[in-house]
Amino acid sequence: MSLISNKVSRAILPASALIGLLVIVAYMAGMFDEVVTAGTKPIPQAYQGEEYVVSESAVVHHEVVNANVTAKVNTLVASRLLAQLKSLNVRAGQSVSAGELLAEIDDADLQARASQVKAQQDALAVQLKQARKQLERSETLQSQGLVAVNVVDEWRAKVNELQAQHQALAQQLEGALVALSDTQILAPIDGTVVERLQEPGAMLTPGTPIVALYxxxxxxxxxxxxxxxxxxxxxxxxxxxxxxxxxxTQYATVSEIVPVADSNARRFMVKLDIELANNVKPGMYAQLYLPEKPRMHVLIPRQLIKRYGQLTMVEVVEQRQLHKRFIRLGQVIDNQVEVLAGLEAGEILAVR
Incomplete structure (x- = not known):
């Protein structure tokens, strides 16, 4: 009995496969499609919705030029003295205010010099005081005829000489005090430290940069x-x-046009002032948009464009019927898009 069942099964399988193949061939041949009477076609409905007439507008294209952000105000804070750098109180990236202490220079020699000049000035002041008293006494005696005129002249000359020496020492003391004030290096502007150019212990000469600010x-x-x-x-x-x-993204003002920055490439350096912006620092990459001569291009509203993956298309109304058409787009201008290919002025688009 099982032998007969196996034979029947082997016979049914090929027959089933053949029947299935015939059904597929019949389906592909259209035997199961609805039969349409020859000479008749379904009539599509005419488009009755809102329409948009394509037109051309003047479009300004821009040439994008690579640029850099730079600081308009850069300052090198330098030493005015021949001395050793005692301390440096700021680091790169630190913000400072005008008048803030940046560094200190060793002032031991200058303090000693100022003290020496002050002592000389004090001693000379005592001599000058005594000479003036002696001059007054001589003038009194000369008026009484007790001393010669030349004695008075000698004391007057002595007083003038001491006065001149005292004035010279006063100027030396003033210079020493100014030099002492130069040992305190203060920030000349409100800014940010770019770089520490020296370290404590370095020997400085007049004009040696210590800190760079912007x-x-x-x-x-x-x-x-x-x-x-x-x-x-x-x-x-x-x-x-x-x-x-x-x-x-903002608009910047042209402040400088430097003639022939690169004579080989025939390029000019253009500098534009920008407004204060967050997170913008010198050295950042920037793009400058230079306007070109306006040209006429087709512009259509963005809402009329349909997207299928990477493809873009619109629905064109031709003889009251809708036709899908693929287009190539350019730049976006406000709420409109530039059409580079696929549409011409005067054509009608469906708005829906």
Whole structure:
């Protein structure tokens, strides 16, 4: 009995496979489709909705130029004395206020010099006081005819000499006190420390830089611009800039156009003042947008565009019927998009 069942099963399997294959072929041949009478087509309904007429508008394209953020005000704080750096109180990146103590220079020699001059001045003051008393006494005796005129003249000359010496010492003391004040290095501006250029213990000479500062409230964008573009720029003109690291986009004012910054590449250095912005620091990469001559392009509202993955399309109304058409887009301008290919002025789009 089992032998007969096995034979039946072997016979049914090929037959089932053949029947299934015939069904698939029949389906692909359209035998199960609804039969449409020859010469008749379904009539699509005419579009009755709102329409938008495509038109051209003047579009300003921009040439994007690589640029950098720089500090408009950079200051090197230097020593005025020949002495040793005693202490340095700031670090790179630290914010400082004008008048804040940045560093101190060893003032032992200057203190000794000031003390010496002060002592000489005090001693000379005593001599001058005695000479003036002696001059008064001589003048009194000379009026009584008790001393010669030349004695009075000698004491008058002595007083004048001591006065001159006293005045010279006063100037020396003033210079010593000024030098002592120079041992306190103060911040000349409100700013941020860029770099420590010396360390405590270093021997300084007049003019040796100690600290580099910049003012974060006064920043610029600098860019090398082709001479054809630079020739059209004007001072005080406002141009669009973008700083990717901070996400900032604003309009900056052209403040300088430096002639022939690179004679080989025929480029000019253009500097633009920017407003104070958060998280913007010197050295950041920036982009400068230089406007070109306006050109006529097709612009359509963004809401009329449909997207399928990476493809974009619109619905065009032709003879009251809707047709899908793929288009290639350009830049976004406010709430409109520039169409580079696929549409022409005068065509009608469906709004729905």
């Amino acid at each position: 003012n974060p409230a006064q920043l610029q964008v600098t860019a090398a611009v082709r001479e054809q573009q630079a020739s059209h720029l004007q001072l005080s003109e406002k141009l669009k800039i973008h700083i990717p690291a901070s996400g900032m």
